[in-house]
Amino acid sequence: MRALFVMGLLSFCVLFSGVATAENGLLGEYFLGMRMADLRATRVDAQVNFEWGTGGPHPSLGPDNFSVCWTGFVTPTQSGEYTFFTATDDGARLWVNNVKLVDQWVDQGTTEVSGTATLTAGTAYPVRMEYFENGGGAVAKLLWEGPGQAKGPIPSTFLTPGKGLGDRYNNWIYNPANGHFYRLTAQMSWTAAKAQAEAWGGHLATVNDAAENMWIANTFRVAASDLFIGANDIAAEGAWVWDQNGVNFWNGAVAGTPVPGVYSNWNANEPNNAGENEDVGTILTSSGLWNDLPATAVRYAVVETETGRINYTGPDPMNASIVVGRRFQAKVVVNQPVNEVEYQWLKGGVEIPGANQATLTINDVGYVHSGLYSCRIKDGEIAEVTTAALKLTVVESLQVPAVTLPGLAGMAALFALAGALRGRKRGK
Template identity: 50%
Template sequence: MMRKYFIMGILMCIFGLASGGRATAQTEGLLGEYYGTVNMTELRATRIDSQVFFDWQNGSPLSGLGMDYFSICWTGFVTPVESGIYTFYLTSDDGVRLWLDETMVVNQWKGQSPTEYSASLTLEAGQPCPIRIDYYENTGGAVIKLEWEGPGQTRSAIAAEYLTPGAGIGDRLLYWHRNPHNLHYYKMIGPMTWAAGKAQAEAMGGYLTTINDAAEGQWLAELFRPVSDAAFIGANDIAEEGTWVWDQTGETFWNGLADGTPVPGFYTNWNSGEPNDSSDEDVATIYLTSGLWNDLNVARERYCIVESDIGQLNYDGPSPARTTLQLEDAYEVTVTPRQPVGVVQYQWYKDNTPISGGTLAKLIVFQVSYEDAGLYTCQITDETPATVRTRAAELIVVKKLPALSVTGLACLATLLAVTAAMRKRA
């Protein structure tokens, strides 16, 4: 019997145009990534904000996000119409960081009442300048406002027409992150011991990071600083005390304690008085607040930074993760790659067998039968080249779904009403 698989990506675009839906992405404003924690993890939503000029007071920025303990990252570009020196103003309650043209110019990651900071930069007319804002809200009022002034521009919130959305950065713990300078991929895992981090990094196809220069160290610190103050790196002197090597290559880069010497050609960034081996400390951490290194005992637990030389793909889904359908219903399952490079290719599998025609992001099985029950995965490939096989989505097929009785419907309505009332009280 011919399987009734169909891919809806193209038809969805057509139907979107026919129904008057927006077929193209919004091109003005900044991309906002909204997280359910103060450290840029648990990504809850993304949206284009026409301006960054908010005073939520004691409210929430959006549905699904609490009034307190959240963070937001805005990325994109600002493009002036006249050349000259522009001053950017940030008013924040609580913590905030600002990057202009890939350089951090404001670093005030702390609890505070509404406080103003500023930085100036020379901009060229018509030339997009990268901009990024990291913000977190602790408790109490929540304020974040971005303004500018410059040639022909009085101080005001930056209008959407001068802003272009960026690609975003993504969850600092959930996703791999691509360093634009060396094109390597990095991910933070843990907390765990250095040995456990090493084993997990290797299982992921990577290694505990090797820091080759100041630019790499700074990039790592700025990216992962919201998550933790420190993280394990690949540096260690486990094999021979005082001979510090990088775990991935085994190359020696430092000899001795704090008064030791670097090996010519290798980068080091030890904190003052380090390494000191004060408590049998044989592995290294990077302070993400400063980029400096410190030695630590192998039994301690910290976050770990994993590095990969090969391409890595992030994705959401498959969604839904588990579905129960009755015979002859239609089954839909979708994957969404995050920040892929170039053209993306898909291949769906059922129970590890390739599905003919299953080559787009959404798979639909019309009129399911018992034979369609099983585990569905998707292999995603981009042009880095990187390939990932997703986790499995489960389809369960039954003869007929049980119908809710009148009593059951009444109980469900009561449960929903109680849940809504509790949310309002919260």
């Protein structure tokens, strides 16, 4: 070591957002924790063929306690039956063409599980693989075998990245089948969740068909075993309706009857109104079946909205003071857009010509640049939003805090430590 610099501790978190420029592969969303809640990084992985061992998959994650969701499309060049394999330590789930082929969501050493799908040449089929690592070694592999393909990792030339699903706890998730957006509340009572849904401009989920039902179950399974939906018979016992619109879909209890033409999916022997107070519905995420519970029970709830949503963070920084003549940058980050995103920065509500990137750059700051800046974000025809405003203050110079005697003493101690370590190194 030629020199030792003691500079104190700098703590930071970097969120790698947006998609890499690779044209082939699957989009990997990397989360802290095993429940896909704290999104730390996104990137395009050419293949899912990882043996991380006791290392981490990304600088923003450690070797344990993380999860990944890979999404995209696989396009075979020959028609026929294909076998897809996951080989993972720990758990994995796999869907091909929206059919679950693997459901092995358990702690385990490296284990291979497979399922089959019949594919047509030239057709792009959606693929989604979910993975979690609890502890010990970490392995995640997606393989296939089929017409003209020996068993092995799926080559990147057959893969196209998707847009990802996002943070299942904090983001609005887009359902391409019906164009609606869904989000989870925190854990709370059904009544509190109903109020939260309305505050967000939505409603507790109304399940209209089997496809939507299983999409909800599959998408939010990582959160809990069951989730509140908008089903309830609060107004009249046994007359089950959707909270959004009051549409009646079931009448009676266990021996009740469905309303013709309206979807329902009760579990066996449900709804049973156990304890004479089970007046709201939940969806079991393992199967998509429904159960009734008291409105005072505490669960995550699925909120639905028919209007577009944009998941974004920023502007970053929200407030800044900068010396005249310096360079200033601020940025916004959009997660899981549906379309190509358009940006337009504004100062005091007025468009800034040419400022149409996610990052606003002012190369030679002058006093005229002081003011409030916001960004208008547009996700195609889905949604448009204007961020909160950041405050930029331009100053002649930054004030350096006065150095106190305790501060000088601390600096002296750091320099003494540096000298001692340097001397120890030379004495070896």
